[in-house]
Amino acid sequence: MIRAAATPTTALKSPFRVLPLARLAKGGRWRTEAMRSYGAPVLIWFTRGQGRITVSGKTAGYGPHNAIFLPAGTMHGFEMSNQTFGTIVVFPAGVETRLSLPEDPVHLRLREADKQGELSRMIDNLQREMENGSPLAHQAMMCHAGLLAVWIERELLKKDPEDSRPDATGRLAAAYAALVEQEFHSPKTVRDYAAELGVTPTHLSRVCKKACGRPASAILSDRVHYEARRLLSETHLPIKDIAARLGFASPAYFTRAFQHHTGQTPSGFRKVQ
Structure with missing residues (x-):
């Protein structure tokens, strides 16, 4: 279970977490909709459903194949219905500099099927390494997380800076x-x-x-x-x-x-x- 202002813990010893979004909503809608933050950076990958998400005081719509990166400590909350599906990737706390993760929130809307598949495969690879318990698994997970960070950065380079500059x-x-x-x-x-x-x-x-x-x-x-x-x-x-x-x-x-x-x-x- 992801906890506000603290790194999530589960039975797994991995410093990474890859969880279905449905896990977040256990215990009530407030688990996702109320304003909160996490003590570690996260990537939310919506694969089905739509609604609104508020990040750092600004609300925007989200839909299928939207990827949202949130640095640690970013206040946010989002609507989540029974028709919302996706995954949340939780990075280890304090890993931002090592992986060159973005310093600001990122909202990507992936319209191309190849990009959607690419992100899903990277998340699956990270989860597979996290679950199999092989030797050097942590090093492998850091490599997969590094690829995710590079992928996010490349997608950001394609965006017009004016589009993401707040008024x-x-x-x-x-x-x-x-x-x-x-x-x-x-x-x-x-x-x-x-x-x-x-x-x-x-x-x-x-x-x-x-x-x-x-x-x-x-x-x-x-x-x-x-x-x-x-x-x-x-x-x-x-x-x-x-x-x-x-x-x-x-x-x-x-x-x-x-x-x-x-x-x-x-x-x-x-x-x-």
Whole structure:
């Protein structure tokens, strides 16, 4: 299971993970739709289905044969229905420089069948090496991951730089998303973030609404409550400690906010997980 702000762990000892997207949605739609990040870089390969994905505060549509690379710590969330299929590749944490992975998110729409097959084969080769447990498997996986990194870079070279350069709205929304990702554990409000970015709360909210369809307060709340649900479902921390960890003034205030956001009390949510 992939965990927010931490490298995913499974029974396998490999530092790589190759998982079907359906695994991400176990436990509820919030696992994919709520704003969160991972502590390792990931590549999401959608092979069927369509919906919207929000990356660094900007929402775009995705469809079949879309590949999305997310550097570690990138806030994101995406719609996922029963008709959505694909794979997520999780790289080892801290491997970005060694593999020359992109520093910024990448969204590729692969229309040519040969490109679609090429990416699928590279992912299959990595997974096969990960699962067979052969000698020198880690070295082989790093080689396959290096080929993936080169493939992504080559596809980026084909794109017009102007197409991926964010406008003022995109830059501000991305800056806000990055700040929230760094500091959502604190008691900071939208007003605090807006002051740090040198804009008014109203302007920040208007920009976020334009970039991703939701106001700044909703992005912040979504990120905080994803982490709350993650801690409630994946740890045995007392609710009062979770409240404190997420910057709430009191457990009672945390309970009210959590119930307003999710429709359940923290204890009720934990019981059904």
